[in-house]
Amino acid sequence: MRILTLADTKALANMELVLDALEPVYADMANGAAGNIPRADLLAPHADCPEAFHAFKTMSGSVPRYGTTALRLNSDVVHWPGMGDQVRRVKIPAAAGDRWVGLVLLFDMGTGEPRAIFPDGYVQRMRVGAAGGLSSKYLANKDASTLAVLGSGWQAGAQVLAHCAVRPITAVRVWSPSRENRERFARELSVEARAHVQAVDEPQAAVADADIVACATNALAHVFQADWLQPGMHLTNVRMQELPPEVYARSDRVFVHSAEGQPQHHFVGDEGAALPELQAGWFHPAYRDFDLASVPTLADLIAGKATGRQSTDEITSFVNNIGLGTQFAAVGAKMLEKAQAEGIGHELPLDWFLQDVHP
């Protein structure tokens, strides 16, 4: 039983490993050879902070190809402050040292044994980026070279890394509301992705003539407008409501990450049901026409069970509507293989985690 620290996971989960781990597992999901317990959230009013909630979240997935089941959990203190005219979901770093709590646990499907525990932060970022990147690998035009990124936070960086790995990207243009943030992002990602990353002052300047638009914000409202669409564009997001319904309507092909449209929400008390995020996304009336049952998944696309782009002019969209436990099982299994080979992490006695009484 190995504990990997956050620093360990940063060293292990590079984008190449993450993309290689994930791609065949999407095909497995479409072929009934990998499966998930969908995400479920449990929200309880915070005892001390009005308008904040303790948000506990779990998702699990089994990947027989790697003999691995993963459970990913988050134990967050969340609130929804206004920022300009937008409401954002913000996780308060309430743990010691102003930190957050998210963990992945890996299990061996042959013996049931626990294999590893590690913080989810880097893996979370890389697997979301990789899903966007894989959507572009299968949907964007082959010669796509210009990437627009809307958002300059934690998730946005992984979109750049993933897209640079799957397409011959020569120019990245980033916009976010804060000049300071987007300029820092441009400097950092120029180094991290070894790409030409430029901060621009308006979202339109980022998306004009872009082959691929990656939205990666924590906004609960739209960050892109339908009249910015151009023939041949491929769009990805990390929350469906980043794109207005018209964008999906005008896309020639739309793919979702999972047909499980939204997390299950459970509450302590009734106040939770009125939270801003439950008024957005799938829950928003504007998206009610979006019939999930008829929308193919990224897994269908990668497995060759759904038709991808048919001409260079088509507009395609990928909605990263919800995460999947199988992503953590796939990436976790490959990370752990490397950690074991390189002796990374803290080994704990397996005895602590086993029992000789029938559970």
Place this chain on the structure above:
Amino acid sequence: MRILTLADTKALANMELVLDALEPVYADMANGAAGNIPRADLLAPHADCPEAFHAFKTMSGSVPRYGTTALRLNSDVVHWPGMGDQVRRVKIPAAAGDRWVGLVLLFDMGTGEPRAIFPDGYVQRMRVGAAGGLSSKYLANKDASTLAVLGSGWQAGAQVLAHCAVRPITAVRVWSPSRENRERFARELSVEARAHVQAVDEPQAAVADADIVACATNALAHVFQADWLQPGMHLTNVRMQELPPEVYARSDRVFVHSAEGQPQHHFVGDEGAALPELQAGWFHPAYRDFDLASVPTLADLIAGKATGRQSTDEITSFVNNIGLGTQFAAVGAKMLEKAQAEGIGHELPLDWFLQDVHP
């Protein structure tokens, strides 16, 4: 972050602590002051053992009263062998040293921080026993002194402990198919529960004139017959199908553990849907008339929101249809308090489980 071993949990989770921890939390659940993510199972065919599955199971619960959220998981290798004319769900001890894997993780609802990890075996047993015992505390006749136990396995012992704590039990009669098992059980529980426990050769000999009948088997078929019912009897079980539908129909009052009737089942591939346990219990056509929405819960009963026994002649039943994460949060919180006070367990660096990146 404290690791409690199985031996630690055995020392900490005595029946008195478990009953005291749980009782107010049932009332909280009925009053919207505690909540759950219901149990979900993910079944994948085992790579090496035909007819066995890797069964991964999670449930979570938040208990503001104790500031604690618990996640309970099981990573089992399960099969369904026939035994006589009955099919049983058997967990194969496939982990090192012929052991099983079940874990509880506790979190602080104020900070989100992880607080403890421990194997679930003893707590699992005690909280199931305590639920049966609490049903008897609120439903059995006050002077109930004779307890019949059907089953002599891991779960059956906790039923004896719990019932002896809530009623003036002077005689316990146990029956199970194996003479050797039931006689060992009688010897062991006589000591553990300081009660007069007698093994009998027929189930009828156990239940005749019993005030309380506790079924605690892993059978997927009935272990009690409706014509064994007697006025004033209270019945509990650990699986609804231990009692035939006629028993519920002839009970004056029936209570369930949770209105979430059955676990969510998810599968890798389609084979799982044909498993024996999915043909039993709530899934069995015989129980289809059992309208969960109209059946009050143990929480409703303890909160005083549902009417209990109205005369000494009424027959009452409690169906422990499904476990709840709140049980592990409640018992875990009280165990951890004691462990901290007494310095029990292994302390790990909290740093390993926190992150300074936004998850």
